[in-house]
Amino acid sequence: MAAARTVPSFTPAMLVTWILFATVPFWIERVGLYQYLGVEILIFALYALAYNLVLGHAGLPSFGHGAFFGIGAYAFGLAQSNIAPNLWVCLAVAAFAAAIAGAFVALFISHRRGIYYALMTIAFGQIFWFIAIKAHRITGGEDGLLKIERLPASLGITTFNLGSNIALYYFVLAVFAVVSFLLWRLVHSPFGRVVKAIKQNEIRARFVGYDVWRYKAAVLVVSTTLSGLAGGLFAMAQTSAFPDVMSLHYSGYVVMMTLVGGGLVSFWGPVIGAVAFFLARDVIGSFTTGWMLWFGLSFVVLVLFKPEGIAGIFAGVMKGRDKIVPRPAAAPQSQAR
């Protein structure tokens, strides 16, 4: 009898990531940065992880993801003033609104692949962005949705005030930990494996009985839901919501973070990428206003020479160490196609 094939629910990389993030408020100011940066990084790390479910894990090139992040942000703010000023309700509404928007888009694009998929996501992203700008009465247009509050987190017995950046940071970290854990489970679940199979060979997946369309739609909805959740947190962090996060170039940022970090090869790659992105913005940005030029250039170099991203370089270094032990020659490669 063969043994079950399982992966651990908690991995060293996961625990190290969580613990490292947990220490951030203790030293971030000592290295010349500020507490709010930590909040931003964590929110975008969450967003990039959610995004990578689609890009890296499912291989679906979505280039309009900012729309869902932005919808989450607006939904959070609107729920606060129109439904109930309760943190849990508002976050649920943020996630739900992005889920609905994701489902709507999925309806139109899940039959597509490759460049057509990419183009459709860009088109939908632009539509949502345009609506956000034009629906002035709802979203405040370019002026944004202001006066969003950092609602307290009530846990029944106690209530945490999230007004300070440090308190908010730990709240976001808790959300990040839960979501990253769930995503880790998801990529190793039957659903996650099927999605991975579809990425490699959509045709064969259909011929072994999978409704490819449904899986592609479902994975997009899961990703947009979590992107909306991140957007809700961002609205709370900024105490406002603006259409710019929905624009094409903001959608491009999350793609860059994910690729630079190494989302195509590593589960935690997008998190590395988010950290790199914001550090580049603040550190390079303190020397030159053209930080995006440098980040963009490093992005190009990475895509050209190391498409596996920072996580790939790291993995390469670790592998290099193993090379001391001679390894058996690889089996001959056959190209039967």
Place this chain on the structure above:
Amino acid sequence: MPLFEAKDLHLRFGDRVVLESVSLAFEAGQLSGIMGPNGAGKTTCFNVLTGRYKPNRGQVLWQGDDITGKSPQDIARLGIARSFQLMNLFDEFTVFENIAIALPGTRRRGHDMIAQAYADTALVDEAHSILEKVGLAGRANDEAKSLSYGARRALEIGVALACRPKLLFLDEPTAGLGSDGRARLTDLILQLKGDLTIVVIEHDMEFLFSLADEISVIHWGQVIARGAPAALKTNPWVEASNLGRLN
């Protein structure tokens, strides 16, 4: 009633007629062969039978039910599996996972986003028993793309078998295999025969004539001859095809 039947299938690509009134019937438990020269329309015929293309005219029947125009996934779920002439694997998965993902047990849990995919030992055992059948038990943890040509051919059939089919379509399973590979494949097919209804497209006459209960010859998109191997041996079309004169 035959297990699977195709009636009067027509298929055009643009103005090119690829299948012209093709009728076939496969009896339960039998091994049927399909032969014919390159470009005759054999693979296209499989593609119509397994849902990849909709025929312009005609019917496909499974146990008497009309399944014409159903999607590949719907047809696969009825218990009809196929292998591909041009190999079609999950290249980045391990050999084990290529099989495991195709098991109906995995498919039934496909909506589950939390449980581990291969924690069930019964399912893992099932995958290993298929690997054993196709001679890949020792390669379970290798990436599919690292396999040799012959091993990939074996895995191609393994993935189809993992679907637990009642009817198995094999498109040129011996293509490119040496005599060893052929012998092993013959053994495998003999072992499967009886439990399964099998339809094999094959160029190798010897292979087909020794295994098949019944053979159809397709040429120019039409079934030009059909019968038991013994009866077909003397058929002028088959002789011509055998001598390579039809190519």
